Amino acid sequence: MALVEIENLTYWYPRGERPALRDVNLKVEKGEFVLLTGPTGCGKTTLMRLLNGLVPHFHGGCLRGKARVCDMDVVSSGPRPLSARVGMVFQDPEDQLVSTTVEKEVRFGLENAGLPSPVIAKRVEEMLAGMGLSRLRRSFLPELSGGEAQKVILASILALHPEILVLDEPTSQLDPLSAEELLTLVRRIHEETGTTVIMSEHRLERCFHYASRVIHLERGSVLFDGTPEEAARWWGGREGAFLPPVARVFARAGWKEIPLTVNQARLLLAALEPGPPESCGRPHAEEALSGEGASVEARDLWYVYPAGPEALRGIDLRVEDKGHLVIMGENGAGKSTLLRCLLGLLLPTRGKVSLLGWKPNRERLPELASRLAYCPQNPNTYFLSSTVRGELLRTLRLRGYRGADAEALIEGQLRSFGLEGVSERNPRDLSSGEKEKLVLASSLLPPTPELLVLDEPTRGMDYRSKEEVLEILRMHGEGGSTVLAVTHDVEFAANLAERVALMGDGRIILEGPTRNVLSDSLFFAPQVNRLLNDFCPGIIREGEAVSILKTLRERAEGRKERGAETCS
Amino acid sequence: MLPVYRDKDTIIHALHPLAAILLLASLLAAVLLLENPLYLAVAGAGLAALVFLAEVSREVRPFLRLGLFLAFLVLIVNPLVNHRGDHVLVYGPRLPVLGRLDVTLEALVYGAVSGFRLMLVVLAFGLAGTALNPDHLLEVLSRISFRSSLSAALAVRLYPSLVLEAREMRDVQAVRGERLHGGGRWERARAQFPFWLALFQGSLDRAANIAESMTARGFGNGKVTRIRRAFRPRDAIFSFLALGTMAVAVISSIGKSDYRYFPALSNPLRGTMIWVPAVMAGSFSILVIVGRCWKRWPWWRSRI
Amino acid sequence: MVTIRRNRGELRPEQSLAGPVAGGARASALRALRYLSIFAMFFVIYLGVRDVVPFSRWSVNSLLLALLLLLVLFLRYEEKDFGAREVAVVGALAAVGAAGRVIFAAVPGLQPATFLVVLSGYVLGEESGFLVGALIALLSNIFLGHGPWTPWQMVGWGLAGFSGGLLSRLFRGKVRALPLALLACVWGFLFGWIMNLWFWLSFIYPLSWASYVATCAASFWFDLLHATGNLAFSLVLCRPMAEMLLRYRERMEFRYLGDGEWLRT
Structure with missing residues (x-):
């Protein structure tokens, strides 16, 4: 008998207008690794909540059909008996931790299950040792990094020895390094314990090829269910938004055979005749902007936290007028501190900052409100109104806009950012992609700011939302603002900026044109760069890669045809 | 901001929470019940010894400052409302409700001793705040009250991220053009309203998500296993001595005190209950010796 | 005007199918402890008024009273089984x-x-x-x-x-x-x-x-x-x-x- 059996299931949330799940039929066998894909709001999360009874017991609503998990009927048994069999990891560790220390967090579920003390002690030790958390056993949970916190959650779930491990975008709030670590850990658990894993994730390059099954949902229905290879072929020729980057470029270039990893792709390319296509010379370097003036400039900037570390150690940075600069670097490299110093939220310990020709300080920031916009890492800190429309109105008011056509202005902005459907919703209830779009829409209201500062604009977003945000920023770039962004996202940086600065240990290690900085690096290079490095070095954008692959394919096909001609 | 609890390698930090609570209670009893300033001074010395034993003398410094400030306040207020005593230092005016405002030597001394007492109480709480692990205290609480201690743990856990979020929100809105500085008190308060609503809404959303995660991890009615911490010989020693100190303080306060402030001060050295400071000094010295040995000799540490 | 439907059981959606409230013995133990604490409060007040040392020392007495009151209210929360x-x-x-x-x-x-x-x-x-x-x-x-x-x-x-x-x-x-x-x-x-x-x-x-x-x-x-x-x-x-x-x-x-x-x- 299958571990999960769902038959003709339809489910409405309370007050939901259309079903969140529509006629879902699904069977999952023991030991499978299932990857759920689909756009925001497609029902992935709802489906996962169903597996341990949170839907419908916690969320309410209306349910039709049958669902059996681990030989229990979900509707009649409820979440408590299921909690020991189905472990669930949610997106944000902040929303899941309930205790104060690591050890207690791991104990929480075990205590609820009423296990005897010796068993609890054994399980806790086992989990802490197995997940490499022993060192942190007494740490105060809020002091852990996001990656560590998510690992603690995973440990506390696994301590219950669940038969099914359910993960709902577990890495969306983590930086790339911790995300990879967590996904590797999940793979290891699946390999070593044979636990069934059901996961949704947008960092597909780490798990897509590993999954034994890919299920694609859209608008509450299962559109595709099959192996990853079949999924890649199914997407072939289309945008391939839910494929890993390598597979996506091959799919977009119209290849028949679609590789899932960089290695497979290299093998595929090596089988072709050697030699780069003619069109691919060294890609042209972007013309540097003629230094007319700098929007932001820092000279010999130092920041030392009171009784703390030297966060910035002699930063020299210049963002040209109308330029696009991205700052990258590891966690703790000083990126956020630098941003705060540049905005005048922190007073530099030493050195000079000039922001739009001003010496920034906190008290005078409101005077810059109409020339400067800042999109924070956590969009929730931006929202103070209860509706999307109200948020935009608030910005207009703060910028001193007194015109009578405010309503029309807001209407136009909502339309051009594709937010007209959610204009009366609470900004906090939007998806992370919509939140970021709203922050941008609000920031780019007229008068268009001269400088746009972005902090991790793509956190927690899937490929489609990222593309939309990039499109907005590109359009906006033509309008002529300077953009300064901090991000971990290499692909995003490659597509946005003409210059990139790498930070490490409070210094700027390297600053230069994007192509020079991002190619030829093991960790900071985009996947397409690593893929095509032998053919034509210096490729960093997906579009470039697609056109090269297209040429390669056409040439190969042409050769085949020619070959066929000569034979006949 | 006052310093918050940090783990340290001392016997006080290693105590069972129940023994630690007893120790605090005995200190409070001694400080609140003893009348004779000399005995009070012995209790104060005992408290100081415990502070050094717990190696938190640096951390309790702000508490000391606060205690001194409050003591000063009491020292000032007392002679103004208390006019008994034979030795009048300053003759004050006569007021309709309060009567004649004389300042007497006795009232001044009584105020000073009360102030000292208050300072010791504050210091005792300071010791508790910096040397007792709040988490372990919560564990003791959770044995009788599972749900409220879980709420408390959650609040402790959510607090730091909430403060961070509030600060970040303030920064973000400042760049956006919100004027939070300047203006009158009312304007500043009004600028705060939307922040409160946003923080409130945010934490309700978070509560809903946490509740969901708790449900997914089996929180609800039914059998729950609770943590049990080993009660070791050192805990027994400390509890025994704490109970002894408490008993001495209680017994000494029954019946007539051997010290009077009014109408005239008696000589603290002529106290008849010399066994009170003797027992206290004895038990505090044993505590210190046990604690130092615990620190110095691993064998002793493993034994108790 | 918004209306709250005041029904004690209402706030517990996750318990809707979880069966009857468990731990009857625990609840009655809690209640007994609460009544005991209420009695202790009155007793402490009585001793204070009657000048029985050390309860006549109001600095001590009031602290005891405050702690007992807190205990009573905490126990009330516990009994609710939220x-x-x-x-x-x-x-x-x-x-x-x-x-x-x-x-x-x-x-x-x-x-x-x-x-x-x-x-x-x-x-x-x-x-x-x-x-x-x-x-x-x-x-x-x-x-x-x-x-x-x-x-x-x-x-x-x-x-x-x-x-x-x-x-x-x-x-x-x-x-x-x-x-x-x-x-x-x-x-x-x-x-x-x-x-x-x-x-x-x-x-x-x-x-x-x-x-x-x-x-x-x-x-x-x-x-x-x-x-x-x-x-x-x-x-x-x-x-x-x-x-x-x-x-x-x-x-x-x-x-x-x-x-x-x-x-x-």
């Missing part, structure tokens, strides 16, 4: 209140902790209101400094929350901004007087009406500021915050349609 949603929201509200108290500690009187507590009591019930108040004092003092005042602040804010719950019974759960604002305003003074009571009992001699009134007179301006601040906060924030809380505690019911009908929307 579910995950209440436990989580109480923790979150306490964190908000404490953060507000610490961040805006620099502006005396202008912080909405008291109003927040009263409102929580009003919407979530006496027990939860009490716990929010008590936890705010406990938590914020970790950062502002614990001291002999901590149990008294817990009593003060705890009772404020408790009274909020009682007020909502008076209005049968309808959210009325004005009575709430008045209650919060009154608590501006009451809270100050409770703190004065502690100060007076512990450090003022002689304990007479005159000296208590003098203590209260000394803190009058501070209390007045606190009260007006509460009034202002509740008049402005009551409606939106109450709506948010009501939405939170709304019960999520579910219907199982089996294989049958299709829901029309």
Whole structure:
């Protein structure tokens, strides 16, 4: 008998207008690794909540059909008996931790299950040792990094020895390094314990090829269910938004055979005749902007936290007028501190900052409100109104806009950012992609700011939302603002900026044109760069890669045809 | 901001929470019940010894400052409302409700001793705040009250991220053009309203998500296993001595005190209950010796 | 006007199918302990009035009383057997209140902790209101400094929350901004007087009406500021915050349609 059996299931949330799940039929066998894909709001999360009874017991609503998990009927048994069999990891560790220390967090579920003390002690030790958390056993949970916190959650779930491990975008709030670590850990658990894993994730390059099954949902229905290879072929020729980057470029270039990893792709390319296509010379370097003036400039900037570390150690940075600069670097490299110093939220310990020709300080920031916009890492800190429309109105008011056509202005902005459907919703209830779009829409209201500062604009977003945000920023770039962004996202940086600065240990290690900085690096290079490095070095954008692959394919096909001609 | 609890390698930090609570209670009893300033001074010395034993003398410094400030306040207020005593230092005016405002030597001394007492109480709480692990205290609480201690743990856990979020929100809105500085008190308060609503809404959303995660991890009615911490010989020693100190303080306060402030001060050295400071000094010295040995000799540490 | 449906069981959607409330023995043990503590409170008061040492020492006696009162109210919360949603929201509200108290500690009187507590009591019930108040004092003092005042602040804010719950019974759960604002305003003074009571009992001699009134007179301006601040906060924030809380505690019911009908929307 299958571990999960769902038959003709339809489910409405309370007050939901259309079903969140529509006629879902699904069977999952023991030991499978299932990857759920689909756009925001497609029902992935709802489906996962169903597996341990949170839907419908916690969320309410209306349910039709049958669902059996681990030989229990979900509707009649409820979440408590299921909690020991189905472990669930949610997106944000902040929303899941309930205790104060690591050890207690791991104990929480075990205590609820009423296990005897010796068993609890054994399980806790086992989990802490197995997940490499022993060192942190007494740490105060809020002091852990996001990656560590998510690992603690995973440990506390696994301590219950669940038969099914359910993960709902577990890495969306983590930086790339911790995300990879967590996904590797999940793979290891699946390999070593044979636990069934059901996961949704947008960092597909780490798990897509590993999954034994890919299920694609859209608008509450299962559109595709099959192996990853079949999924890649199914997407072939289309945008391939839910494929890993390598597979996506091959799919977009119209290849028949679609590789899932960089290695497979290299093998595929090596089988072709050697030699780069003619069109691919060294890609042209972007013309540097003629230094007319700098929007932001820092000279010999130092920041030392009171009784703390030297966060910035002699930063020299210049963002040209109308330029696009991205700052990258590891966690703790000083990126956020630098941003705060540049905005005048922190007073530099030493050195000079000039922001739009001003010496920034906190008290005078409101005077810059109409020339400067800042999109924070956590969009929730931006929202103070209860509706999307109200948020935009608030910005207009703060910028001193007194015109009578405010309503029309807001209407136009909502339309051009594709937010007209959610204009009366609470900004906090939007998806992370919509939140970021709203922050941008609000920031780019007229008068268009001269400088746009972005902090991790793509956190927690899937490929489609990222593309939309990039499109907005590109359009906006033509309008002529300077953009300064901090991000971990290499692909995003490659597509946005003409210059990139790498930070490490409070210094700027390297600053230069994007192509020079991002190619030829093991960790900071985009996947397409690593893929095509032998053919034509210096490729960093997906579009470039697609056109090269297209040429390669056409040439190969042409050769085949020619070959066929000569034979006949 | 006052310093918050940090783990340290001392016997006080290693105590069972129940023994630690007893120790605090005995200190409070001694400080609140003893009348004779000399005995009070012995209790104060005992408290100081415990502070050094717990190696938190640096951390309790702000508490000391606060205690001194409050003591000063009491020292000032007392002679103004208390006019008994034979030795009048300053003759004050006569007021309709309060009567004649004389300042007497006795009232001044009584105020000073009360102030000292208050300072010791504050210091005792300071010791508790910096040397007792709040988490372990919560564990003791959770044995009788599972749900409220879980709420408390959650609040402790959510607090730091909430403060961070509030600060970040303030920064973000400042760049956006919100004027939070300047203006009158009312304007500043009004600028705060939307922040409160946003923080409130945010934490309700978070509560809903946490509740969901708790449900997914089996929180609800039914059998729950609770943590049990080993009660070791050192805990027994400390509890025994704490109970002894408490008993001495209680017994000494029954019946007539051997010290009077009014109408005239008696000589603290002529106290008849010399066994009170003797027992206290004895038990505090044993505590210190046990604690130092615990620190110095691993064998002793493993034994108790 | 928003209406609260006041039914004790309503806030527990996750228990809807979890069977009857378990732990009957535990609940009766808790109740017995609570009655015992109430009796102990009266006994301590009696001993104090009868001048039995050491209970005649009011500095000790009052501390004992405060601790016993807190125990009684904590036990009341425990007996309720609340579910995950209440436990989580109480923790979150306490964190908000404490953060507000610490961040805006620099502006005396202008912080909405008291109003927040009263409102929580009003919407979530006496027990939860009490716990929010008590936890705010406990938590914020970790950062502002614990001291002999901590149990008294817990009593003060705890009772404020408790009274909020009682007020909502008076209005049968309808959210009325004005009575709430008045209650919060009154608590501006009451809270100050409770703190004065502690100060007076512990450090003022002689304990007479005159000296208590003098203590209260000394803190009058501070209390007045606190009260007006509460009034202002509740008049402005009551409606939106109450709506948010009501939405939170709304019960999520579910219907199982089996294989049958299709829901029309």
